[in-house]
Amino acid sequence: MREFLATFETFFNNAIFYYALFVMGSYVVLTLLSAIEMNGYMKKNSYVNYREILVSPLAPSVSILAPAYNEEATIIENIRSLLSLHYGNYEVIIINDGSKDSTFQRMFDYYQLEKVDFAVNYQIQCKEIRGVYKSKLPSFSKLTVVDKVNGGKSDALNAGINVAGKDLILCIDVDCIVQEDALLKLAKPYLEEKYQVIATGGVVRIANSCKVEDGKLVEVNMPRNLWPRFQVLEYIRAFLMGRMAWSRLNGLLIISGAMGLFDKNIVIKVGGYDHSTVGEDMELVVRMRRYMYEQDRRFKVVYIPDPLCWTEAPADLQVLGRQRNRWTRGTIETLWMHKDLFFNPRYGILGMLSYPYWFFFEWLAPIIEFLGISIFILLAFMGNINWEFSLILVSMVYFFSLALSTVAILFEEMSYQQYTKGGDLVKLLLAAFLEPILYHPLTVYWAIMGNVHKFAGKNNWGAMTRKGFTEKKAVQEAPTQTTTI
Amino acid sequence: MNFFQTVFNYIRETYTDRLFYFPSNIRISLLIILFCVIAVLELYVYISFRRAQQIKRKRDEAKWKEYIDNMLANLVIFDESDSTEDIVAHFYPKMSKLPLRNPIVNEVLTAEILTYHKNFTGKIHEVLSILYRRLNLDRKSKKKINNKNWEVKIEGIREANEMRIKEMAGEIIKYTDDENSLLRMEAQAAYIKLSEQYPFRFLDRAQERILDWHQVVLFEIITKNKQLSIPSFSHWLRSSNDTVVMLCLKLIEHFMQFDAAEEVQRLLKHHNPKVVKKSVEIIGKLELADAEKHMFEVYFDQPEEIKLEILNSLGKISSGNYNDFLSSRIYSTDPKIKKEALYAIKRNPEHGEEKLREIYKQTTLENQALIKHVLDHRIKP
Numbered sequence: 001m002r003e004f005l006a007t008f009e010t011f012f013n014n015a016i017f018y019y020a021l022f023v024m025g026s027y028v029v030l031t032l033l034s035a036i037e038m039n040g041y042m043k044k045n046s047y048v049n050y051r052e053i054l055v056s057p058l059a060p061s062v063s064i065l066a067p068a069y070n071e072e073a074t075i076i077e078n079i080r081s082l083l084s085l086h087y088g089n090y091e092v093i094i095i096n097d098g099s100k101d102s103t104f105q106r107m108f109d110y111y112q113l114e115k116v117d118f119a120v121n122y123q124i125q126c127k128e129i130r131g132v133y134k135s136k137l138p139s140f141s142k143l144t145v146v147d148k149v150n151g152g153k154s155d156a157l158n159a160g161i162n163v164a165g166k167d168l169i170l171c172i173d174v175d176c177i178v179q180e181d182a183l184l185k186l187a188k189p190y191l192e193e194k195y196q197v198i199a200t201g202g203v204v205r206i207a208n209s210c211k212v213e214d215g216k217l218v219e220v221n222m223p224r225n226l227w228p229r230f231q232v233l234e235y236i237r238a239f240l241m242g243r244m245a246w247s248r249l250n251g252l253l254i255i256s257g258a259m260g261l262f263d264k265n266i267v268i269k270v271g272g273y274d275h276s277t278v279g280e281d282m283e284l285v286v287r288m289r290r291y292m293y294e295q296d297r298r299f300k301v302v303y304i305p306d307p308l309c310w311t312e313a314p315a316d317l318q319v320l321g322r323q324r325n326r327w328t329r330g331t332i333e334t335l336w337m338h339k340d341l342f343f344n345p346r347y348g349i350l351g352m353l354s355y356p357y358w359f360f361f362e363w364l365a366p367i368i369e370f371l372g373i374s375i376f377i378l379l380a381f382m383g384n385i386n387w388e389f390s391l392i393l394v395s396m397v398y399f400f401s402l403a404l405s406t407v408a409i410l411f412e413e414m415s416y417q418q419y420t421k422g423g424d425l426v427k428l429l430l431a432a433f434l435e436p437i438l439y440h441p442l443t444v445y446w447a448i449m450g451n452v453h454k455f456a457g458k459n460n461w462g463a464m465t466r467k468g469f470t471e472k473k474a475v476q477e478a479p480t481q482t483t484t485i
Numbered sequence: 486m487n488f489f490q491t492v493f494n495y496i497r498e499t500y501t502d503r504l505f506y507f508p509s510n511i512r513i514s515l516l517i518i519l520f521c522v523i524a525v526l527e528l529y530v531y532i533s534f535r536r537a538q539q540i541k542r543k544r545d546e547a548k549w550k551e552y553i554d555n556m557l558a559n560l561v562i563f564d565e566s567d568s569t570e571d572i573v574a575h576f577y578p579k580m581s582k583l584p585l586r587n588p589i590v591n592e593v594l595t596a597e598i599l600t601y602h603k604n605f606t607g608k609i610h611e612v613l614s615i616l617y618r619r620l621n622l623d624r625k626s627k628k629k630i631n632n633k634n635w636e637v638k639i640e641g642i643r644e645a646n647e648m649r650i651k652e653m654a655g656e657i658i659k660y661t662d663d664e665n666s667l668l669r670m671e672a673q674a675a676y677i678k679l680s681e682q683y684p685f686r687f688l689d690r691a692q693e694r695i696l697d698w699h700q701v702v703l704f705e706i707i708t709k710n711k712q713l714s715i716p717s718f719s720h721w722l723r724s725s726n727d728t729v730v731m732l733c734l735k736l737i738e739h740f741m742q743f744d745a746a747e748e749v750q751r752l753l754k755h756h757n758p759k760v761v762k763k764s765v766e767i768i769g770k771l772e773l774a775d776a777e778k779h780m781f782e783v784y785f786d787q788p789e790e791i792k793l794e795i796l797n798s799l800g801k802i803s804s805g806n807y808n809d810f811l812s813s814r815i816y817s818t819d820p821k822i823k824k825e826a827l828y829a830i831k832r833n834p835e836h837g838e839e840k841l842r843e844i845y846k847q848t849t850l851e852n853q854a855l856i857k858h859v860l861d862h863r864i865k866p
Contacts, residue, residue, distance in 0.1 A: 017510040056701045119858035121820045134863045192698035396514040399521035406528045
C-alpha cells in the first residue's frame with residue numbers, strides 16, 4: 001500500500017507539474033503574441049485621425065442594440081449617453097424585454113414615443129414584438145424602441161437584429177458607460193482589413209469608484225473595494241494579454257457581451273443569438289467563425305486594446321460567484337454545442353488551436369486544480385506528502401502568476417495608462433501579490449460550482465444586482481421640441 | 486530577524502548546494518521561481534523608472550510648450566501693416582536661440598508651428614512657412630522622409646504635407662505604392678496636396694490595394710480641398726486594381742461626373758460584386774435613365790445585395806418604364822426584395838404613394854403590413 005501511495009504521489013506530482021508547465025508555457029506564448037499585437041496596434045493607430053470616419057459618408061452604418069430589463073432607474077440617462085456617441089451614421093435600438101417595472105413607460109414619456117407601422121421581418125427567431133416606437137421629437141430621430149414579450153437577453157438582441165436597418169450591429173449592455181469614440185474605433189477594422197471582418201470587440205474596464213457624470217466617465221479611480229480591484233487586474237490580464245494574442249492568431253472565440261460590433265448579415269445567416277445557452281456571446285462568435293469556415297471564406301475577428309466600455313463589477317462575493325458560475329456554464333455549453341470542432345482540421349485555427357485551448361485551459365484547468373488540491377489534502381492526511389517539494393511547486397505557481405500580472409500591469413502602463421495616480425498603481429501592484437492567495441481560490445470554487453450546476457441541470461442566469469454609478473435622479477423632466485443632444 | 490535569516494539561508498542553500506540533488510521537476514520549478522522573482526523585481530524598477538521619466542518629460546514639455554506658445558501667440562497679434570519679411574525678421578532671432586538640439590524642444594516647436602499653420606491662414610500662415618524653413622525644420626522633415634523606419638517616414642511626410650513643402654512631392658511619390666499600407670496612405674494623401682502638376686499620378690501606378698480606410702481618408706482630402714483641380718475619374722475605371730476603381734466610383738458619385746456614365750454602365754458586368762454594387766448605386770444617384778435597361782438585364786443573375794441596390798436605383802430614376810417589374814417584385818419570397826421594391830415604387834414623386842395604396846387593396850396581409858411600413862414617414866428606409 002505504502003509503495004502504491006509513493007508511486008501515486010510521484011505520478012501525481014509529475015502530472016500536475018507538467019500540466020502546470022504546459023499552461024504556463026501557453027501563457028508565455030500568448031503574452032509574447034499580445035506584446036507584438038499591442039505594439040503594432042499602438043504604432044499603427046498613433047497616426048489615425050478618427051474624425052475622418054466621423055464625418056465620412058463612406059463610414060459603415062451601425063445599429064446599436066441595447067436590451068433593457070427592469071432598468072427604470074437609469075434608462076433615460078443610458079439612452080441619452082448612447083445618443084451622444086461620436087459617430088455619423090448610426091441608430092439606437094432599445095429593446096424593452098418585457099420589463100416588469102416602469103422602464104417602458106419612462107422611455108415613452110420622456111422621449112415622447114409613438115407606435116409606428118413597422119413590419120418586422122422575423123429573420124431570426126425571437127418572442128413576439130408588441131410594437132416598434134419612434135420619438136415624435138426630431139432630435140431623437142435616431143432612437144427606436146422595441147417593446148417585446150420577455151425572453152431573455154439573447155432573445156431581446158435577436159428582436160433588435162430583426163428591426164436593425166444598418167450594416168453593422170453593436171450589441172451592448174444598456175447600463176455600460178460607453179466611451180464617446182468607441183464606435184469609431186470599433187468600426188475602423190471593418191475598413192482596413194484585407195479580409196472580411198465579422199466581429200470586433202474592445203476592452204471592457206471596471207468602473208467601480210470611478211467618477212461618472214451625465215452618463216460619462218470623468219475620472220478613473222482604482223476601486224476602493226478589494227474584490228473589484230482584483231477584477232481590474234483580471235480584466236487587464238484577460239483583455240490586454242489574452243484576447244489581444246488570440247486576435248493576433250485570428251483565433252478569438254469570445255467578444256464580450258458587454259460590447260461587440262458584428263456584421264449583421266453574418267449574424268442573420270447563422271441564426272442570431274442562441275436562446276439555450278447562458279454563454280450567448282461566446283457561442284455566437286464560435287458559430288459565426290464556423291460558418292465562415294464552412295463557406296470557405298477568409299475572415300477576421302478583431303480585438304482592439306482601447307478601453308471602450310466601462311462596467312460596474314460585482315463587489316459582492318455572492319453576486320460575483322453567480323456571474324462566474326454563469327460564465328463557466330456558458331463555456332461548457334458552447335464547447336458541448338460545438339464539440340465536433342475539437343481538433344477538427346477543417347476549421348483551421350478554430351478547430352486545431354482555439355477550441356482545444358478553451359477545452360484544456362479554460363474549462364479543464366479549474367477542475368484539474370481542484371482535483372490536485374483535493375488529492376494533495378488526501379495525501380497529506382495519509383502522511384504521504386513531501387512538504388518541501390510541495391512548497392516549491394506552489395511557490396512556482398504563485399511567482400509565475402505574480403510575474404504574469406506584473407507584465408499585464410506593464411502592458412497597461414505602456415498602452416493606455418488609465419490609472420494615472422501613483423497610489424492607484426501601487427494598489428494594482430499589491431493586488432497582484434494578493435490575488436493568487438485571496439481571489440484565485442474563489443474563482444476556482446465558482447468554476448467548480450458552475451460545473452456542478454451545469455451537470456445538475458441548473459440553467460438560470462442568476463440575479464445580478466448592481467449599485468449603479470451615480471445617485472438616481474428622482475424625476476427626469478421630458479424634453480421639449482427644442483432639445484438638442 | 487532570526488526567522489528571516491533562516492529563510493534566507495534556506496533559499497541560499499537550496500540554490501547553491503542542493504539544487505543539483507533535487508528531482509528534475511523540482512529543479513525546473515526552482516529555476517522558474519528564480520526567473521519570475523528577478524523578472525518581477527526588474528519590472529517594478531522599470532515601471533517606477535518609466536513613471537518618473539514620464540513625469541519629468543511631461544513637465545519639460547509643458548514648460549517648453551508654454552514658452553513656445555507665448556512666442557507664437559505674438560504672431561497673431563502682430564500689426565497687419567507689417568510686411569511678412571519684417572515679422573519673420575522679428576521672430577527668427579528669438580526662435581533660433583531656442584535649444585533646438587534638445588529633442589523635446591525640437592518636437593514641441595515643430596508640433597506648435599504645425600498646429601498654428603493648420604489653424605491660421607493669410608500672413609501668419611506664410612510667416613510660419615518661412616520660419617519653418619529658416620529654422621531648418623524642413624531639412625529635418627526631409628531627413629525623416631528618407632529614414633529607414635516607417636514611423637519616422639510618416640512623421641516627415643505629415644510635416645511636409647502640413648507645411649506644404651511642395652518640392653518634397655518627388656520624394657514622396659515613391660512611397661505611394663509602398664508595401665506598408667500606412668506609409669502608402671500617408672504618401673498618397675500628401676502627394677495629392679503637394680503635387681502641383683498631376684496630383685492623381687499615383688493612381689496610374691497603384692498596384693497595392695487602397696484599403697477602404699484609406700479611401701475614407703483620400704475621399705476626405707480630395708472632396709474638402711477646394712484648390713485641387715478635379716480630373717474626370719472615369720479615366721481610372723479601367724484600372725486592373727479594383728480598389729482604384731472603387732475610390733474613383735466614390736469620387737464620381739460625389740462630384741456627380743456625368744461624363745463617366747458610359748464607363749459606369751460598363752462596370753455592371755465587372756467581376757467584382759463590390760464594384761457592380763457601387764456602379765448601380767451611382768446610376769441611381771446620377772439618375773442615368775439610359776442605364777435602366779442594363780440594370781434590368783443583369784438583375785436576375787445578381788446576389789441579393791445587388792438586387793436590392795438595383796431596385797433602389799430604379800426607384801431613384803423613376804422613369805416609369807419598369808413600374809410593372811417593380812410591382813411584380815412584391816410576389817418575391819424574399820421580404821427584403823419586397824420592401825425595397827415597394828420603396829422604389831414610392832419614390833415616384835407623382836403617383837408612387839397612390840400606386841402603393843392601390844396595391845394595398847389587392848394584396849396579401851403580409852404585403853399590406855409591408856406597404857404600411859413603407860408609407861410610414863417616421864420610419865427611414
